Amino acid sequence: MQLTLKTKTSPYLLAPNPGGMDLSSQVTGFDHEGRETTISVVNERPLTIFLNSREIVTAMTIGDYPEYLALGFLANQGMLSGYDDVSRIDYDEECEAVVVRTKSQTTYEEKLAKKTRTSGCAVGTVFGDMLEGLENISLPPARLRTSWLYALSHQINTTPSLYLEAGAIHGTVLCQQDQPLVYMEDVGRHNAVDKVAGWMLSEGAEASDKILYTTGRLTSEMVIKTATMGIPILASRSGFTAWGVEIARKIGLTLIGRLRGQRFVCLSGEERLIRDADLATVSSEAKKHGRKGGAK
Amino acid sequence: MQLTLKTKTSPYLLAPNPGGMDLSSQVTGFDHEGRETTISVVNERPLTIFLNSREIVTAMTIGDYPEYLALGFLANQGMLSGYDDVSRIDYDEECEAVVVRTKSQTTYEEKLAKKTRTSGCAVGTVFGDMLEGLENISLPPARLRTSWLYALSHQINTTPSLYLEAGAIHGTVLCQQDQPLVYMEDVGRHNAVDKVAGWMLSEGAEASDKILYTTGRLTSEMVIKTATMGIPILASRSGFTAWGVEIARKIGLTLIGRLRGQRFVCLSGEERLIRDADLATVSSEAKKHGRKGGAK
Numbered sequence: 001m002q003l004t005l006k007t008k009t010s011p012y013l014l015a016p017n018p019g020g021m022d023l024s025s026q027v028t029g030f031d032h033e034g035r036e037t038t039i040s041v042v043n044e045r046p047l048t049i050f051l052n053s054r055e056i057v058t059a060m061t062i063g064d065y066p067e068y069l070a071l072g073f074l075a076n077q078g079m080l081s082g083y084d085d086v087s088r089i090d091y092d093e094e095c096e097a098v099v100v101r102t103k104s105q106t107t108y109e110e111k112l113a114k115k116t117r118t119s120g121c122a123v124g125t126v127f128g129d130m131l132e133g134l135e136n137i138s139l140p141p142a143r144l145r146t147s148w149l150y151a152l153s154h155q156i157n158t159t160p161s162l163y164l165e166a167g168a169i170h171g172t173v174l175c176q177q178d179q180p181l182v183y184m185e186d187v188g189r190h191n192a193v194d195k196v197a198g199w200m201l202s203e204g205a206e207a208s209d210k211i212l213y214t215t216g217r218l219t220s221e222m223v224i225k226t227a228t229m230g231i232p233i234l235a236s237r238s239g240f241t242a243w244g245v246e247i248a249r250k251i252g253l254t255l256i257g258r259l260r261g262q263r264f265v266c267l268s269g270e271e272r273l274i275r276d277a278d279l280a281t282v283s284s285e286a287k288k289h290g291r292k293g294g295a296k
Numbered sequence: 297m298q299l300t301l302k303t304k305t306s307p308y309l310l311a312p313n314p315g316g317m318d319l320s321s322q323v324t325g326f327d328h329e330g331r332e333t334t335i336s337v338v339n340e341r342p343l344t345i346f347l348n349s350r351e352i353v354t355a356m357t358i359g360d361y362p363e364y365l366a367l368g369f370l371a372n373q374g375m376l377s378g379y380d381d382v383s384r385i386d387y388d389e390e391c392e393a394v395v396v397r398t399k400s401q402t403t404y405e406e407k408l409a410k411k412t413r414t415s416g417c418a419v420g421t422v423f424g425d426m427l428e429g430l431e432n433i434s435l436p437p438a439r440l441r442t443s444w445l446y447a448l449s450h451q452i453n454t455t456p457s458l459y460l461e462a463g464a465i466h467g468t469v470l471c472q473q474d475q476p477l478v479y480m481e482d483v484g485r486h487n488a489v490d491k492v493a494g495w496m497l498s499e500g501a502e503a504s505d506k507i508l509y510t511t512g513r514l515t516s517e518m519v520i521k522t523a524t525m526g527i528p529i530l531a532s533r534s535g536f537t538a539w540g541v542e543i544a545r546k547i548g549l550t551l552i553g554r555l556r557g558q559r560f561v562c563l564s565g566e567e568r569l570i571r572d573a574d575l576a577t578v579s580s581e582a583k584k585h586g587r588k589g590g591a592k
Contacts, residue, residue, distance in 0.1 A: 025538040029563035032442070034571055039561060044516060044537040060516065146328070168513045168535030187515065187537055217464045219483065220340060220356065239464030241340040241483055242321040265335060267325035275330055 011179040014199065016161040016171075023062050024166040040166040044187045050099040051079055060188050062162070062169070066091045068184075068198030069191055070098035076190075076197050076225045083201040134224065139232040139252050140208035146277040149235060151178035152213055153259055161185060163215075172196050173213040174205075174231075180213070190221060197229050207231050218244045218257050227251050233272065235259055240267055307475040310495065312457040312467075319358050320462040336462040340483045346395040347375055356484050358458070358465070362387045364480075364494030365487055366394035372486075372493050372521045379497040430520065435528040435548050436504035442573040445531060447474035448509055449555055457481060459511075468492050469509040470501075470527075476509070486517060493525050503527050514540045514553050523547050529568065531555055536563055 018024065024040050031037040048058045049070045056079070061069060067089045074080050080102065088101040152175050162185045163169050172192035174182040184195040193214065200207065207230030214236045216222060220243040226234045227247075234248070235256040245267045248255040254269030262282045266273060314320065320336050327333040344354045345366045352375070357365060363385045370376045376398065384397040448471050458481045459465050468488035470478040480491040489510065496503065503526030510532045512518060516539040522530045523543075530544070531552040541563045544551040550565030558578045562569060 027536070027538060027541050027563055029561050030566050030569075031562075032558055032560045033575065037561060039536075039563075041536045041538045041541060041563075044539045166535070168537060187513070217483070239462070240323070240335075240337040241464060242323065242337045243340045245323050245337060262328055264328045265325050265333060266327075267323055267335075267337075270326050273326075279329065 011155070012159075012181060012183060014182040014184070015159060016163075016183055016185050017064075018160060018162045018165040021064060023064065023162055042162060042166045042169050042187050046096055048095075048097045049073055050097060052099070052101055052105075059191055061191050062186050062188075065184070065195050065198070066098045068195040068202065069186075070100050070198070071201055072194035072197030072199070073191075074100055075201055076194055076228050078228070083204070134227065134247070134251060137227050137230075137251055139227065139230070142208060142232040142254075142272055143274055144211065144233050144254060144256075144272045145177075145274045148175075148178040148211070149256065149259065149264065150262075150277055150282050152180055152211070152235075153237070155180050156183065156213060159183060171215045174200065175211040175213055176209055177211075181210075190225065192216075193222065193225050197225070200229060211235060214238075217241065218248075218255055220244050220247050223247045223251075223253060223255065227253055233269070235264075240265075307451070308455075308477060308479060310478040310480070311455060312459075312479055312481050313360075314456060314458045314461040317360060319360060319458055338458060338462045338465050338483050342392055344391075344393045345369060346393060348395070348397055348401075355487055357487050358482050358484075361480070361491050361494070362394045364491040364498065365482075366396050366494065367497055368490035368493030368495070369487075370396055371497055372490055372524050374524070379500070430523065430543070430547060433523050433526075433547055435523065435526070438504060438528040438550075438568055439570055440507065440529050440550060440552075440568045441473075441570045444471075444474040444507070445552065445555065445560065446558075446573055446578050448476055448507070448531075449533070451476050452479065452509060455479060467511045470496065471507040471509055472505055473507075477506075486521065488512075489518065489521050493521070496525060507531060510534075513537065514544075514551055516540050516543050519543045519547075519549060519551065523549055529565070531560075536561075 022043060024042050026038050027041050028036060028038045043062060044060050045063050046058050047061045047066055047069065049056045051074055059069065071089060080086065085102045085104055086100060087103045090099045156173050161171065163171055169185050169187055170192045171183065171185045173180045174196050182196055182199050184192045186192040186195065210231045211233040212226050212231045214222060215238060216236065217238045218234065218236050218240045220241065223234065223244045224247060233254040237259045238257065240257045245255060248268035252269060254272045256264050256266050258265045262279055318339060320338050322334050323337050324332060324334045339358060340356050341359050342354050343357045343362050343365065345352045347370055355365065367385060376382065381398045381400055382396060383399045386395045452469050457467065459467055465481050465483055466488045467479060467481045469476045470492050478492055478495050480488045482488040482491065506527045507529040508522050508527045510518065511534060512532065513534045514530065514532050514536045516537065519530065519540045520543060529550040533555045534553065536553045541551060544564035548565060550568045552560050552562050554561045558575055
């Protein structure tokens with residue numbers, strides 16, 4: 001497992017390592033004036049996730065941290081009863097597959113059987129599974145200082161990353177107070193957040209004092225994943241969907257979007273906010289640090 | 297089926313109708329200064345797609361054109377032998393489900409059976425299915441004038457849309473020469489392109505003279521979908537992934553990315569380009585027309 005442990009001067013436990021692995025390629029083409037041009041583009045490859053002997057899904061991923069991705073995906077889909085139940089995770093690079101093995105038999109076989117019996121008038125199985133666990137979720141009464149938000153945003157945007165190197169990629173960062181801790185990137189829609197979830201599970205990380213930052217939209221899936229991970233606060237530089245907001249309000253998740261420079265909008269869980277930042281000292285986002293042509 | 301037929305002065309056969317349906321909501325929260333603020337956010341809802349009696353997938357969608365979405369999704373996944381085989385499409389709004397019925401039995405049951413037999417060392421079923429048909433694809437020798445590219449980019453960016461209204465959404469536009477024809481938007485990653493595919497199938501639209509424009513990244517999936525639809529040219533204002541480029545080159549698809557203002561990069565199928573635009577007359581993209589906080 002590739003681990004970029006930083007020295008004490010960096011707050012990160014795990015940070016992007018854009019040059020350290022086969023994560024991007026130099027590709028040559030032609031620009032608008034017909035000149036030959038070489039640009040850096042992100043690699044993507046398929047990764048098939050197995051739960052015991054059953055093939056669950058093939059994700060398109062940049063390929064780092066396949067074990068975290070598999071573990072986090074299965075946990076966020078509600079297919080694992082807990083990390084204690086995981087007996088072994090095997091990654092086969094040649095086969096582009098990860099097998100997560102559990103001690104007890106999982107109930108997913110049962111769920112798949114249920115799927116084939118689903119009548120025409122029922123919400124989809126996968127989706128239904130995601131919603132199922134939400135009723136039992138109770139998020140802790142955390143606090144969020146606006147000074148942390150601004151500090152996090154600045155640090156994350158200036159951290160060397162595959163995004164800054166090649167663009168066209170998502171980022172998700174696990175944070176605590178004003179410190180970004182684990183910064184995952186991926187080309188796949190929800191892989192970055194699933195990798196953070198996998199890291200948290202394997203490290204037994206506490207969720208109640210964490211903040212999740214994402215470059216992606218605040219959709220229902222993103223909100224559900226964050227809540228499933230037990231994290232009470234989700235922030236993004238991108239926008240909202242109506243259902244994302246609705247679910248966040250229902251389960252008491254603090255939802256911050258459109259976080260750019262001084263500006264943000266809080267559409268759920270406003271009571272956790274402590275407005276301690278002096279806005280006069282928060283400069284508008286420097287143009288060079290803006291994520292403008294990011295993953296879309 | 298909601299159809300926005302435009303008058304002759306507009307080139308669109310089908311254009312976004314941001315105010316016409318329940319596609320966005322007004323949500324009230326608090327801004328960075330603690331002021332109450334109301335913003336427009338995109339709605340999303342689940343749509344479960346059935347092929348005959350089998351539940352295939354639940355997509356998160358804005359909810360317009362469910363029939364096109366279901367049809368296009370199934371076709372792009374290689375689950376339909378052709379539109380001729382489709383006997384009926386039923387959308388049940390209350391159940392949030394679409395059922396696509398075929399005359400002949402589909403082979404998808406067989407494919408699902410194969411899936412459970414897949415050994416550990418095999419690429420994922422869904423993904424394998426997508427790649428399967430590529431060998432038989434032969435894209436036509438179309439031409440692409442750079443003047444069309446700039447005209448399309450300008451028209452699309454200034455078309456009233458849910459994106460301009462609420463942000464956080466993807467757009468895909470079917471174009472012919474310098475005319476955008478069908479502009480679909482969706483919160484779901486590939487729903488917009490699947491809806492275009494569904495429209496093309498039901499209308500029997502010719503693909504060989506078309507250009508597909510997307511706001512999203514040029515990933516392998518996007519390239520495969522475009523090729524499956526028979527469209528020889530794919531352009532985006534966003535970036536590339538390495539595998540997207542590799543597949544485009546293998547199948548001879550013209551791939552244009554990072555299309556903003558005067559600038560673009562062509563990483564595949566350069567031979568289709570005719571550089572007829574006078575760059576001196578193409579102004580750099582006006583700031584107000586840039587898609588900067590788009591769907592991520």
